[in-house]
Amino acid sequence: MTPPAIVILGASALALARRVQACYPGSQVHGLAERVDADVRYTELGTHLRELYARGTPIVALCAAGIVIRCIAPLLLSKGVEPPVLALAEDGSAVVPLLGGLAGVNAMAREIAAMLAVSPAITTSGELRFGTCVLNPPPGYALADLAQGKRFVSDLLAGESTRIEGDAPWLDDASLPRASSARLAIRVTPFAGVGEPDDLLIHPRSVVAAIDAASDLSEATVIAEHVVDALDAHKLVRSSLALLLAPLDRIGDAALAHAARTLDVPLRFAEPATGESAHASDENHHRLFAAALPVPHDVLHRPGSSIALAVAAAPLDPTRIGQARGRLTVIGIGPGCAELMVPAARDALAEATDILGYATYVKMAGPFRDDQQVHRSDNREELQRARHAFELASAGRSAVVVSSGDPGVFAMAAAVLEALEASSDPRWATVELNIVPGVSAAMATAAQAGAPLGHDFCMLSLSDNLKPWSIIEARLRHAAEADLVMAFYNPISHARPWQLDRALDIVRAYRAPATRVVLGRDIGRPGGALTTTTLGQLRASDVDMRTMVIVGSSTTRGFARDGEREWVYTPRWYG
Ligand code: SAH
Numbered sequence: 067m068t069p070p071a072i073v074i075l076g077a078s079a080l081a082l083a084r085r086v087q088a089c090y091p092g093s094q095v096h097g098l099a100e101r102v103d104a105d106v107r108y109t110e111l112g113t114h115l116r117e118l119y120a121r122g123t124p125i126v127a128l129c130a131a132g133i134v135i136r137c138i139a140p141l142l143l144s145k146g147v148e149p150p151v152l153a154l155a156e157d158g159s160a161v162v163p164l165l166g167g168l169a170g171v172n173a174m175a176r177e178i179a180a181m182l183a184v185s186p187a188i189t190t191s192g193e194l195r196f197g198t199c200v201l202n203p204p205p206g207y208a209l210a211d212l213a214q215g216k217r218f219v220s221d222l223l224a225g226e227s228t229r230i231e232g233d234a235p236w237l238d239d240a241s242l243p244r245a246s247s248a249r250l251a252i253r254v255t256p257f258a259g260v261g262e263p264d265d266l267l268i269h270p271r272s273v274v275a276a277i278d279a280a281s282d283l284s285e286a287t288v289i290a291e292h293v294v295d296a297l298d299a300h301k302l303v304r305s306s307l308a309l310l311l312a313p314l315d316r317i318g319d320a321a322l323a324h325a326a327r328t329l330d331v332p333l334r335f336a337e338p339a340t341g342e343s344a345h346a347s348d349e350n351h352h353r354l355f356a357a358a359l360p361v362p363h364d365v366l367h368r369p370g371s372s373i374a375l376a377v378a379a380a381p382l383d384p385t386r387i388g389q390a391r392g393r394l395t396v397i398g399i400g401p402g403c404a405e406l407m408v409p410a411a412r413d414a415l416a417e418a419t420d421i422l423g424y425a426t427y428v429k430m431a432g433p434f435r436d437d438q439q440v441h442r443s444d445n446r447e448e449l450q451r452a453r454h455a456f457e458l459a460s461a462g463r464s465a466v467v468v469s470s471g472d473p474g475v476f477a478m479a480a481a482v483l484e485a486l487e488a489s490s491d492p493r494w495a496t497v498e499l500n501i502v503p504g505v506s507a508a509m510a511t512a513a514q515a516g517a518p519l520g521h522d523f524c525m526l527s528l529s530d531n532l533k534p535w536s537i538i539e540a541r542l543r544h545a546a547e548a549d550l551v552m553a554f555y556n557p558i559s560h561a562r563p564w565q566l567d568r569a570l571d572i573v574r575a576y577r578a579p580a581t582r583v584v585l586g587r588d589i590g591r592p593g594g595a596l597t598t599t600t601l602g603q604l605r606a607s608d609v610d611m612r613t614m615v616i617v618g619s620s621t622t623r624g625f626a627r628d629g630e631r632e633w634v635y636t637p638r639w640y641g
Contacts, residue, residue, distance in 0.1 A: 067170065068435055069093035070124035070150070073115065077102040079128040079156045086126055086154070089181055092436035099592070106433070109592045112137040117404035121412065122147035123433070124166070124174065128154050131162050138165070150174050162187045168202050168212075192219040198240040200252070203268050206381030207254070208305040210267035218250065218266040226250050231261065233380060234268070256306030256377060270381045271308040273297070274363075275329075276354050277322070279313040279338060281372035286324030293329060296373040300366045307331050309384040311358055313338055317391050318496040334358065336388035348374075358388040392459030392497045393417075396479045398472040398504020399431050401590030406510060407431075410502045414466050420458045422451050423468030423478070430591075431468045448478060452485035460493035472506040476527045476555050508553035511586030511614040514596045516624075516633035518584050518616050523551035523636075528558070528565055535565065542569055546576035551622060551636055554615040558606060566606045566615075573617055577601055582618035582634050585609065598624060598634055 069092035072083045080102060083095045096114065097104025108114035111129075115137040118125050127134045131153035138151065142165075150166035152175055161184060163175040172193050175186035193199050200222075201215040209215050222228060227243040232254030242252075253261045254268045261267065275293045283289045297304060310326045312319070314335045326333035336358035338350060348367055351374035355365060359376055367374035395414040400406035415421065415431055418438060423431070425442040434440055443451050455465040469477035479501045486494060512519045524545050530538060545552050552573070558566040579602025587610070588594040599608070601617060609615055619636060626632040 068123055068149070069433065070126045070174070071096050071106070071118050071433065073108075073111075073118075073125060073127045073129075074098070074102060074104065075111065075129055080104070082154070082156065082158050083128055085158075085181065086128075086178060089177055092434070094433050107592075116141055119149060119151065120147070121404055122149045122416075124150040124169070124171075126152050126154055126174070126178070128156050131164060134164060152178070154178065158182045159184060160187060163189075167199065170199075170202060172199060191223055195223060196240050196242050198237070200237070200240070200242070200266065203234075204236050206271050206383070208269045208271065210269055210303070210305070215266055218252075218264065221250060221264065228252055228266075231255070231265075232268075233270075256302050258301050258303045269303050269306045271306060272378045272381050273302055273306045274309055274311050274355070274359060274376045274378075274382065274387065275307060276311040276351050276374050276376065277313075277316075278350050278372045278374070279315070279354070280350060283372050284321055286321040286328060289321060289325035290328040292371065292373045293325070296366075296368070296371060296375055299368060300375060302375065302377070308382040309334050309387060311336060311354060311388060313354060314389075323391065323498060332384040332390065334384060334388035334390055360386065389462040390464070392462045393464045393500070394455050394459040394467065394482065394497050395465070395500045395502060396467045396469065396473045396482050397431075397502040398469050398474075398477065398506070399427060400505040401471060401507055401510040402430050402588070402594075403590040406505045406590050408502065408504060411504060414500070414502055417464055418466040419463045420455075420465045421468060422455050422458075422465060427468045427470050430470075448481040449485055452478065452482040453489075455482065456485060456489065456491075456494045456497060459497040460491070469504070470507070471510075472504040473501060474503065475506045475508075475525060476529075505590075507555065507586065507589065507614040508616065510589045511584060511596070511616060512553075514586060514589060515584040515598060515616070517635040518582065518618055518622055519551055519553070520636040520638055521551065521619065521621065522548075523553060523619075525553045525555065527555045528569055529556035529562065530565060531562075538565075538569070539572060542572045543576075546573045549619045549621075551619045552617045554617070556611065557609050557613055557615045559611040563606075566609060570601070570604060570606070574601060577617070577620065579603075581620070582622040582624055584614075584616040584618075584634055586614040586616070588612050589614065598632055 069090045072086050072093055073096045074083045075098050087093050087095055094105035096106040096108055099107035099109050119138050119141055134153050148166050150169050150171035151164045153162045153164060161175045161179045163171040167190055172188050179186035188194055201209055227245040227248040229246055229248045229251045231251045234254050250264055252266045254270060256269055256272050309332045311334050312322050314337045316322055317335050336354055338353040339357040351367055355376045361378050363376040363378045365374055365376050397411035397414050420439045422441040424445045428440055428442050455467050458465040467478045473479040508525055581601040583599045583601055583604050585597040622636040624632050624634040
């Protein structure tokens with residue numbers, strides 16, 4: 067489980083927050099910046115709680131339940147993640163689970179209440195009666211049908227008892243009304259079509275589908291269909307599939323990766339156990355299972371099929387079977403706030419085993435789980451960071467390299483590709499490399515100002531760290547002459563104090579002093595500010611290295627209605 071964010075409003079709650087923190091390794095205390103110095107500082111409670119909630123981070127808020135409800139309410143109507151959310155009285159006298167019934171909120175309420183020696187305010191009837199949420203089986207098990215599950219719990223609450231058919235170790239300590247002759251049953255099985263319609267069906271993820279080394283299946287959809295056919299043929303349910311297993315020599319195979327994604331299961335690889343060279347597909351499968359599966363299992367295989375299934379007695383942990391194909395994903399976190407990080411980047415972070423990046427950006431991308439390794443580095447060590455990421459991914463890990471904004475705009479994606487092109491390591495070539503786009507600073511700034519990039523524009527970095535200043539000057543002249551709107555990245559820094567003035571001199575030779583200029587500083591981050599000015603008024607001292615400078619073209623204009631804010635835009639046409 068993702069460690070919770072323990073959210074406090076002031077210093078008086080800090081001591082209690084630290085006690086809760088001690089129960090959850092990897093958790094952090096989030097404090098209102100102006101009032102308390104916590105692990106993570108936020109400036110506005112509502113925005114911060116919504117960001118956490120949208121990211122699926124469990125929340126323990128040390129404040130009134132009503133405040134938490136009002137803050138999160140706007141997000142509740144849209145379907146999506148529902149992490150546990152609890153309100154905790156600042157004096158530790160009450161623990162109120164609010165949301166996330168199926169994500170374990172009541173279990174958290176019990177844990178925190180036990181630590182504080184109070185009773186949790188649990189209101190879920192089934193939970194109260196049975197001491198556990200029967201509809202929330204532990205990882206490795208899937209509830210077959212939530213609606214049916216709710217009916218089942220109602221039946222139990224109405225006085226029925228239940229048998230347990232199969233292995234449900236997590237229910238050992240539950241106070242369920244059990245009777246061996248009960249009409250109802252909790253049935254734990256990977257097989258379909260067993261039991262009665264009123265049973266509570268829970269499927270263990272205990273099945274491995276393996277593809278034969280000699281298989282000629284090469285299309286993702288066909289592979290996925292064959293797996294589903296094999297499950298159907300043996301009357302195994304879809305959700306019992308724990309993973310797809312393939313011989314190690316297919317580690318770079320894109321179709322297999324795609325098939326596993328379609329099936330929504332992990333893909334693992336193993337070197338088939340050595341034995342007499344066998345051509346029979348049956349034999350190949352047995353050797354693959356023998357190499358990869360550390361527990362007793364039955365092999366189910368239909369003659370002529372490229373897919374064989376192994377069924378174990380208990381759920382399987384895919385991370386302990388064979389090895390994964392390593393993954394390297396380069397993401398952009400956007401300008402800095404959670405809403406502007408694309409969901410694909412968030413997914414990559416959730417799946418990462420290792421997160422690499424410049425410390426400031428890594429912090430913005432967090433918080434991370436205890437099982438995730440964070441490798442922070444200095445802003446300048448880009449190639450070294452890229453190589454480190456490939457090394458981790460070559461060993462089967464899932465590395466995410468974090469950039470701000472878009473990773474392809476003056477950021478890590480190009481460094482990663484440069485490292486890959488220069489490498490002759492064959493293991494690097496098998497790494498699954500993905501680049502996930504992000505909202506670049508120019509886009510984020512432009513959107514706040516209106517639409518200054520509404521017509522042709524260019525993006526320029528004014529940093530002469532990696533290119534000669536003469537090239538920058540030539541580009542500025544051409545861009546100014548071409549009447550392009552210009553977005554300046556890296557406009558100025560302590561080490562590059564004079565360059566911006568020189569750049570503005572060049573632009574001023576082509577553009578009127580009244581030309582619109584937009585400055586975005588720390589856009590999307592706490593304390594972010596947008597300013598609009600003109601080329602004539604702009605001074606280098608208005609700009610720092612956290613600023614995006616957008617210089618308009620001859621047609622860029624601004625207007626304000628009745629004292630309202632000003633909008634700046636560049637029309638799509640030339641008059
Ligand atoms: N990959 C990033 C850019 C990295 S270069 C992107 O696509 O946005 C770093 C420069 O980007 C900074 O010097 C600044 O000019 C700009 N920048 C990055 N984040 C910003 C933000 N939140 N607000 C304003 N400018 C930002």
